[in-house]
Amino acid sequence: xxxxxxxxxxxxxxxxxxxxxxxxxxxxxxxxxxxxxxxxxxxxxxxxxxxxxxxxxxxxxxxxxxxxxxxxxxxxxxxxxxxxxxxxxxxxxxxxxxxxxxxxxxxxxxxxxxxxxxxxxxxxxxxxxxxxxxxxxxxxxxxxxxxxxxxxxxxxxxxxxxxxxxxxxxxxxxxxxxxxxxxxxxxxxxxxxxxxxxxxxxxxxxxxxxxxxxxxxxxxxxxxxxxxxxxxxxxxxxxxxxxxxxxxxxxxxxxxxxxxxxxxxxxxxxxxxxxxxxxxxxxxxxxxxxxxxxxxxxxxxxxxxxxxxxxxxxxxxxxxxxxxxxxxxxxxxxxxxxxxxxxxxxxxxxxxxxxxxxxxxxxxxxxxxxxxxxxxxxxxxxxxxxxxxxxxxxxxxxxxxxxxxxxxxxxxxxxxxxxxxxxxxxxxxxxxxxxx
Amino acid sequence: xxxxxxxxxxxxxxxxxxxxxxxxxxxxxxxxxxxxxxxxxxxxxxxxxxxxxxxxxxxxxxxxxxxxxxxxxxxxxxxxxxxxxxxxxxxxxxxxxxxxxxxxxxxxxxxxxxxxxxxxxxxxxxxxxxxxxxxxxxxxxxxxxxxxxxxxxxxxxxxxxxxxxxxxxxxxxxxxxxxxxxxxxxxxxxxxxxxxxxxxxxxxxxxxxxxxxxxxxxxxxxxxxxxxxxxxxxxxxxxxxxxxxxxxxxxxxxxxxxxxxxxxxxxxxxxxxxxxxxxxxxxxxxxxxxxxxxxxxxxxxxxxxxxxxxxxxxxxxxxxxxxxxxxxxxxxxxxxxxxxxxxxxxxxxxxxxxxxxxxxxxxxxxxxxxxxxxxxxxxxxxxxxxxxxxxxxxxxxxxxxxxxxxxxxxxxxxxxxxxxxxxxxxxxxxxxxxxx
Numbered sequence: 027x028x029x030x031x032x033x034x035x036x037x038x039x040x041x042x043x044x045x046x047x048x049x050x051x052x053x054x055x056x057x058x059x060x061x062x063x064x065x066x067x068x069x070x071x072x073x074x075x076x077x078x079x080x081x082x083x084x085x086x087x088x089x090x091x092x093x094x095x096x097x098x099x100x101x102x103x104x105x106x107x108x109x110x111x112x113x114x115x116x117x118x119x120x121x122x123x124x125x126x127x128x129x130x131x132x133x134x135x136x137x138x139x140x141x142x143x144x145x146x147x148x149x150x151x152x153x154x155x156x157x158x159x160x161x162x163x164x165x166x167x168x169x170x171x172x173x174x175x176x177x178x179x180x181x182x183x184x185x186x187x188x189x190x191x192x193x194x195x196x197x198x199x200x201x202x203x204x205x206x207x208x209x210x211x212x213x214x215x216x217x218x219x220x221x222x223x224x225x226x227x228x229x230x231x232x233x234x235x236x237x238x239x240x241x242x243x244x245x246x247x248x249x250x251x252x253x254x255x256x257x258x259x260x261x262x263x264x265x266x267x268x269x270x271x272x273x274x275x276x277x278x279x280x281x282x283x284x285x286x287x288x289x290x291x292x293x294x295x296x297x298x299x300x301x302x303x304x305x306x307x308x309x310x311x312x313x314x315x316x317x318x319x320x321x322x323x324x325x326x327x328x329x330x331x332x333x334x335x336x337x338x339x340x341x342x343x344x345x346x347x348x349x350x351x352x353x354x355x356x357x358x359x360x361x362x363x364x365x366x367x368x369x370x371x372x373x374x375x376x377x378x379x380x381x382x383x384x385x386x387x388x389x390x391x392x393x394x395x396x397x398x399x400x401x402x403x404x405x406x407x408x409x410x411x412x413x414x415x416x417x418x419x420x421x422x423x424x425x426x427x428x429x430x431x432x433x434x435x436x437x438x439x440x441x442x443x444x445x446x447x448x449x450x451x452x453x454x455x456x457x458x459x460x461x462x
Numbered sequence: 463x464x465x466x467x468x469x470x471x472x473x474x475x476x477x478x479x480x481x482x483x484x485x486x487x488x489x490x491x492x493x494x495x496x497x498x499x500x501x502x503x504x505x506x507x508x509x510x511x512x513x514x515x516x517x518x519x520x521x522x523x524x525x526x527x528x529x530x531x532x533x534x535x536x537x538x539x540x541x542x543x544x545x546x547x548x549x550x551x552x553x554x555x556x557x558x559x560x561x562x563x564x565x566x567x568x569x570x571x572x573x574x575x576x577x578x579x580x581x582x583x584x585x586x587x588x589x590x591x592x593x594x595x596x597x598x599x600x601x602x603x604x605x606x607x608x609x610x611x612x613x614x615x616x617x618x619x620x621x622x623x624x625x626x627x628x629x630x631x632x633x634x635x636x637x638x639x640x641x642x643x644x645x646x647x648x649x650x651x652x653x654x655x656x657x658x659x660x661x662x663x664x665x666x667x668x669x670x671x672x673x674x675x676x677x678x679x680x681x682x683x684x685x686x687x688x689x690x691x692x693x694x695x696x697x698x699x700x701x702x703x704x705x706x707x708x709x710x711x712x713x714x715x716x717x718x719x720x721x722x723x724x725x726x727x728x729x730x731x732x733x734x735x736x737x738x739x740x741x742x743x744x745x746x747x748x749x750x751x752x753x754x755x756x757x758x759x760x761x762x763x764x765x766x767x768x769x770x771x772x773x774x775x776x777x778x779x780x781x782x783x784x785x786x787x788x789x790x791x792x793x794x795x796x797x798x799x800x801x802x803x804x805x806x807x808x809x810x811x812x813x814x815x816x817x818x819x820x821x822x823x824x825x826x827x828x829x830x831x832x833x834x835x836x837x838x839x840x841x842x843x844x845x846x847x848x849x850x851x852x853x854x855x856x857x858x859x860x861x862x863x864x865x866x867x868x869x870x871x872x873x874x875x876x877x878x879x880x881x882x883x884x885x886x887x888x889x890x891x892x893x894x895x896x897x898x
Contacts (some may be wrong), residue, residue, distance in 0.1 A: 146789065264859075283811065292893050314597075320760030324756030338606060375720070377717070461755075
């Protein structure tokens with residue numbers, strides 16, 4: 027089957043991330059999509075600029091209208107951002123019967139109603155998973171995964187810049203201005219950060235989430251917006267002492283009188299999972315009447331996380347254009363004839379860190395004996411906790427955390443330690459994972 | 463258009479939850495699915511038993527084969543559990559060209575390969591979102607939302623019983639046996655809990671997740687399984703003191719030599735979000751090469767959470783059978799002609815709790831003045847934090863947390879308090895949400 031032919035508008039952070047991931051994971055992506063994906067052309071303001079991605083065989087142009095009208099292109103990825111030009115380009119692409127994937131939250135929040143109507147008339151798909159929550163598949167969750175629920179409310183940390191700034195203010199005790207400067211240095215905030223810190227960006231995203239949750243038209247202009255500029259260090263401290271974190275949150279809540287749509291700094295009890303979402307990470311908490319509370323967490327921005335969402339949408343489109351409807355998504359994610367028989371390792375081949383607890387006689391040299399065995403088996407120790415003996419007891423518990431090692435090496439070392447005369451009984455072994 | 467006709471096998475916890483949610487949310491579900499869903503018949507061992515759901519107009523039978531062969535049924539929901547009978551029923555349903563939705567992880571882990579092959583040949587859909595993570599749409603996330611990624615590893619708290627027991631052992635300092643008894647009393651553990659605490663149930667789910675992540679056949683028999691029976695109170699305590707939690711985790715990790723597939727108790731650093739998933743809640747952490755780490759959290763079992771996933775699958779099937787492929791999922795989740803114009807409330811109509819910070823003169827009666835204003839405006843105070851004055855300063859900061867109240871009432875009270883002679887300057891107001 028012919029590959030699906032894709033044209034990109036924009037080769038900035040998200041555009042180049044999309045090219046890189048599509049090329050790097052080409053084999054795995056076509057095993058999932060059931061068809062190859064070919065990037066045919068890319069529109070970029072400066073086609074001659076050096077890029078950090080491999081553009082071999084891809085046609086570069088400075089004119090995006092060439093792509094949205096090109097008869098050979100099946101799907102257009104709109105990754106230029108901004109509102110007016112992007113809107114015109116997408117309408118043109120739809121008029122030329124192209125499917126569209128966009129990461130543009132401002133555009134969807136402002137002109138989504140018009141774009142969707144045009145797409146429906148033309149019989150093409152418009153997908154926008156990347157518009158909210160970066161790589162977190164939150165739009166799919168709301169639109170499909172929770173479709174059986176009456177959504178009561180949702181609340182999201184949906185702007186990574188603001189979450190980074192508030193996290194820095196708490197962790198480092200710095201002022202808003204210092205934290206903003208730090209965010210700018212690290213590339214997490216724009217030179218003109220007003221869209222983020224003023225809450226506009228979060229309001230765009232909340233507008234979209236609320237429509238998906240409640241089945242209401244997009245209405246950005248009715249969203250209440252407050253930014254984080256006025257949060258002082260002392261507010262963060264007082265909140266902390268009272269058992270709260272301050273987060274910049276978008277909230278959409280159904281009440282009998284109507285729907286609340288608001289973006290503002292919010293104190294949240296520190297035991298809530300969402301209160302512990304730190305740095306540039308995003309999370310959306312959704313309360314459905316059947317499912318209860320569910321939370322979706324991940325990187326809310328960045329080159330490849332956003333590309334992940336763009337490509338998920340692209341694969342959705344490719345699957346729809348490729349398979350019969352009943353087999354659109356393969357049962358096991360990959361095409362059944364393309365499953366691979368990667369060997370499953372036995373547990374002794376597993377590699378992990380360990381917690382070990384043993385009872386040892388309370389006498390000198392015990393730790394030296396134990397650590398010698400570890401050394402001989404090339405096992406690094408992360409930490410040791412040795413308890414004082416309880417009065418009258420002859421032996422003491424010793425707890426050791428190791429670094430990662432093959433399980434068979436660990437088992438060999440355990441066997442040797444259990445044979446030491448100073449060790450009583452069996453060693454308790456529990457695996458340890460840092461999940462970095 | 464004719465409604466989609468559904469037959470249920472089983473009317474236990476999940477079956478009755480599914481009936482209840484389908485009836486309660488019927489209007490919202492058909493706004494999403496684009497078509498009505500009609501429960502035609504239910505097979506249950508004892509059709510005469512009193513039920514906690516409205517079965518008006520639904521045909522009850524003791525013979526499930528009547529349903530899977532009934533020519534008027536479009537979709538069969540298999541909710542009886544167990545392996546052999548369920549397998550035969552599903553094969554029969556497929557042979558009779560019915561689409562199938564199942565919540566049966568044991569069945570999919572053991573016979574998924576065979577069932578999917580049969581479904582593909584017959585041109586029907588088999589969906590199983592409810593098999594892993596209850597109401598969390600984790601299967602959709604892996605199969606579609608993260609489809610652009612090469613998955614590196616995933617790790618899940620995928621058995622609520624075990625997570626409840628380990629949480630109780632930590633929070634209450636009780637033994638494994640006591641926590642298990644407590645779980646049984648609360649209905650979180652079966653009378654014979656061996657499937658859960660022995661890790662078999664988690665291994666079924668891990669088998670499914672690993673196939674979706676890596677594109678390998680289902681191979682339950684190769685999963686390493688360890689339960690939680692041997693976790694002692696002291697291990698939980700030592701782990702805690704070292705900055706770790708012990709969780710029962712299923713891990714699937716890609717290494718160059720092959721794939722690790724293992725279920726066992728695991729120490730996790732307490733700063734990780736997944737380490738703070740407590741009680742019966744489930745969570746799955748997925749590491750993709752493009753997106754990085756994403757986490758999906760929610761209730762992993764129970765009547766309506768599981769029903770939520772069953773119905774999401776059912777809506778997937780209905781959408782596929784109802785719309786043309788390009789319009790399968792509406793852009794804003796609901797059919798475009800069925801969006802509603804629920805009013806958006808203005809911010810003064812919002813109802814939330816508040817954090818207030820003010821500067822007050824350090825003199826008697828100030829708090830009495832403030833609390834009187836709150837009382838007059840029917841605002842309940844949650845807590846007050848009054849600082850000692852810094853030496854030489856005349857005024858002190860007062861921090862007040864209120865309970866939920868309409869914003870306009872709060873604003874009125876703030877206005878009145880700002881006019882008190884003992885209060886200096888403006889009051890800082892930040893909203894507070896408990897997200898219960």
